Amino acid sequence: xxxxxxxxxxxxxxxxxxxxxxxxxxxxxxxxxxxxxxxxxxxxxxxxxxxxxxxxxxxxxxxxxxxxxxxxxxxxxxxxxxxxxxxxxxxxxxxxxxxxxxxxxxxxxxxxxxxxxxxxxxxxxxxxxxxxxxxxxxxxxxxxxxxxxxxxxxxxxxxxxxxxxxxxxxxxxxxxxxxxxxxxxxxxxxxxxxxxxxxxxxxxxxxxxxxxxxxxxxxxxxxxxxxxxxxxxxxxxxxxxxxxxxxxxxxxxxxxxxxxxxxxxxxxxxxxxxxxxxxxxxxxxxxxxxxxxxxxxxxxxxxxxxxxxxxxxxxxxxxxxx
Numbered sequence: 424x425x426x427x428x429x430x431x432x433x434x435x436x437x438x439x440x441x442x443x444x445x446x447x448x449x450x451x452x453x454x455x456x457x458x459x460x461x462x463x464x465x466x467x468x469x470x471x472x473x474x475x476x477x478x479x480x481x482x483x484x485x486x487x488x489x490x491x492x493x494x495x496x497x498x499x500x501x502x503x504x505x506x507x508x509x510x511x512x513x514x515x516x517x518x519x520x521x522x523x524x525x526x527x528x529x530x531x532x533x534x535x536x537x538x539x540x541x542x543x544x545x546x547x548x549x550x551x552x553x554x555x556x557x558x559x560x561x562x563x564x565x566x567x568x569x570x571x572x573x574x575x576x577x578x579x580x581x582x583x584x585x586x587x588x589x590x591x592x593x594x595x596x597x598x599x600x601x602x603x604x605x606x607x608x609x610x611x612x613x614x615x616x617x618x619x620x621x622x623x624x625x626x627x628x629x630x631x632x633x634x635x636x637x638x639x640x641x642x643x644x645x646x647x648x649x650x651x652x653x654x655x656x657x658x659x660x661x662x663x664x665x666x667x668x669x670x671x672x673x674x675x676x677x678x679x680x681x682x683x684x685x686x687x688x689x690x691x692x693x694x695x696x697x698x699x700x701x702x703x704x705x706x707x708x709x710x711x712x713x714x715x716x717x718x719x720x721x722x723x724x725x726x727x728x729x730x731x732x733x734x735x736x737x738x739x740x741x742x743x744x745x
Contacts, residue, residue, distance in 0.1 A: 430469035553672035555698035578646035
């Protein structure tokens with residue numbers, strides 16, 4: 424896939440002024456969207472309107488026709504963008520069009536959303552096998568990272584596995600949380616984070632406290648000891664120009680692809696760790712799916728079931744029992 428370049432401020436300022444103003448107003452007034460969604464929508468709208476500037480005479484948004492959008496979508500497809508990436512860009516443009524239809528009906532009474540039903544979104548396709556880490560692979564990965572003294576990466580792996588958290592949730596973990604008093608459950612110490620903004624609808628999303636075990640606690644302690652003192656409040660950090668700052672979500676992807684994959688010998692993604700936790704709970708520890716659901720923070724256990732990897736043997740035998 425050819426990654427699209429971000430549109431620079433200079434390029435954006437060359438776009439038709441009325442298109443820029445309506446896009447920026449839409450983003451400014453969409454207070455119900457999360458910061459991450461706003462960032463993605465802003466990028467998508469810049470790319471679209473710069474395309475219009477380059478390929479459709481920089482026409483005003485109210486003059487854009489369905490054929491203009493069809494040509495744009497075909498351009499994205501030819502660039503090799505995934506179906507999910509194209510669908511996100513469609514969503515951003517369609518949402519803006521809906522905003523215009525509702526709030527600018529008197530100013531532009533003939534404007535219609537030019538993404539009509541006849542312009543079909545690309546079909547979602549299977550891209551990569553996303554099998555979770557097995558428990559043996561997880562333990563092997565932990566052992567190798569320890570031998571390599573990759574302390575931050577080991578802390579991330581243990582914390583992600585223990586909590587079942589997403590990347591954007593992991594990056595919010597605070598150093599002060601390592602000082603929290605643990606609960607004792609079944610003879611085991613369980614630690615808890617401060618409130619973390621998790622995936623969910625709206626600007627705030629869902630607020631949760633993540634729980635992690637002694638293995639994760641020990642790995643994090645080791646990483647913080649090696650890291651030493653600095654002013655950054657977060658556990659997982661990046662260093663640039665001698666400054667320590669909160670890590671980006673993309674860094675976790677890079678650890679998986681450049682380090683973890685080489686150790687395990689197959690494709691690894693952060694979701695494979697999250698899925699490993701759900702699978703271990705249900706298949707290895709024989710916990711109810713609703714326990715995994717609560718840990719992963721899903722509203723419905725049917726969503727959690729997607730994360731549980733079952734082999735054919737797990738289901739077929741029961742069909743023949745009386």
